[in-house]
Amino acid sequence: MKKIVFSAVQPSGALHIGNYLGAIKNWVELQKNYRCIFCIADYHAITLKQNPRILKKKIFELVCIYLSAGINPKKSIIFVQSQVPYHTELAWILNCITKISELKRMTQFKQKSKEHPEKVNVGLFDYPVLMASDILLYQTDLVPVGKDQKQHIELTRSLARRFNKEFGKTFKIPKALIKKQSEKIMGLDNPLKKMSKSAEDPYNYIALTDTPKLIREKIKKAITDSGKEIKYDKEKKPGISNLLTIYSLLSKKSIPQLENQYKNKTYAEFKKDLAEVIIKSLTPFQEKLKYYQSKPEYVKNILEQGRKKAEKISQATIKEAKKKLGLLCS
Ligand code: ATP
Ligand code: LTN
Numbered sequence: 001m002k003k004i005v006f007s008a009v010q011p012s013g014a015l016h017i018g019n020y021l022g023a024i025k026n027w028v029e030l031q032k033n034y035r036c037i038f039c040i041a042d043y044h045a046i047t048l049k050q051n052p053r054i055l056k057k058k059i060f061e062l063v064c065i066y067l068s069a070g071i072n073p074k075k076s077i078i079f080v081q082s083q084v085p086y087h088t089e090l091a092w093i094l095n096c097i098t099k100i101s102e103l104k105r106m107t108q109f110k111q112k113s114k115e116h117p118e119k120v121n122v123g124l125f126d127y128p129v130l131m132a133s134d135i136l137l138y139q140t141d142l143v144p145v146g147k148d149q150k151q152h153i154e155l156t157r158s159l160a161r162r163f164n165k166e167f168g169k170t171f172k173i174p175k176a177l178i179k180k181q182s183e184k185i186m187g188l189d190n191p192l193k194k195m196s197k198s199a200e201d202p203y204n205y206i207a208l209t210d211t212p213k214l215i216r217e218k219i220k221k222a223i224t225d226s227g228k229e230i231k232y233d234k235e236k237k238p239g240i241s242n243l244l245t246i247y248s249l250l251s252k253k254s255i256p257q258l259e260n261q262y263k264n265k266t267y268a269e270f271k272k273d274l275a276e277v278i279i280k281s282l283t284p285f286q287e288k289l290k291y292y293q294s295k296p297e298y299v300k301n302i303l304e305q306g307r308k309k310a311e312k313i314s315q316a317t318i319k320e321a322k323k324k325l326g327l328l329c330s
Helices: 017-030 052-069 086-095 100-104 107-115 122-136 147-167 212-221 238-251 255-261 267-293 296-325
Strands: 004-009 035-040 077-080 142-144 175-177
Touching: 004 017, 004 122, 017 035, 017 052, 017 142, 017 238, 035 052, 035 296, 052 077, 052 267, 052 296, 077 296, 086 122, 086 296, 100 107, 100 122, 107 122, 107 147, 122 147, 142 147, 147 175, 147 296, 212 267, 238 255, 238 267, 267 296
Parallel strands: 004 035, 004 142, 035 077, 142 175
Antiparallel strands: none
16 A cells, blocks of 8 residues: 655645745655645635635636646545535544644744734634644645644644544554755745745745746845855855755756856856746746646546545544544444
């Protein structure tokens, strides 16, 4: 039996190269050796206010992004979280074994509630429990994500262990799969903070749908460090180190190779080439994206197939969990 991989992205904001390099790109490779399940986390997205018309478009766009990035629906399950009711059902059950103090410690909650103090709702607080439910329903072995999600996966492991200990073995204990080089792509406007979909300034990120003109502009404006040398040093040169990381991941050249290539070159020359490397990687992706976006029936059909398969797997787990708790289940 192949091991199970599960991951998800929220259909909110503009997907950026941080999401691609930190998460989706790694999913594509995992399809070779694992049974993969990729979800569109729309219930997570509504923990912050969304415009219903735009949300609907974003859900559809995210499926097309998965397909264009190389997720193969013949090999992997692609589905929308809100279409499988067991996610919220298990989240309720897990709520009843989660301590408020555990959720109060979550860095993402602390950050988001600081950024939007007027918007803190119970859903945002409970977000990690819904994420645990997503993962545990599929008896997941590995969860490929960026570093920012590590704490949520640790909570997932604690909840699974707690439930198993109290009620008998029900859930597999999953592990985070975080690739060192791409674990945290930093913002172009501030290399000390992660590149983020919800950044106010679009010059923080390169969106997967940015035009070549905009990519050139954004890279030109990206913050660099004092000095002139193109050298990887995360502490002293966070700006250039981040750009070198992006260049290396997209070109498959190692960082020392790039340092050597740009030994006597200027920041401007390096940035000019980097913009072209990004454009070259995004162009075929964007062409595929346009293609899938023009085929709504095909995409809908993939989601329907995915929903059925996801429902079948997760139903077995929820039944078992309810039975263990002494709840009635049909
Ligand atoms: P936000 O910043 O608004 O919370 P996000 O950009 O983190 O959103 P998510 O949907 O939360 O987007 O993340 C989707 C996936 O991309 C997750 O696996 C996450 O760890 C990964 N990811 C997000 N940002 C980065 C980044 N800057 N570098 C590497 N991986 C990232
Ligand atoms: N919270 C995640 C998205 C997400 C997820 C998941 C990731 C929702 N459910 C399950 C992995 C496994 C984020 O990246 N913000």
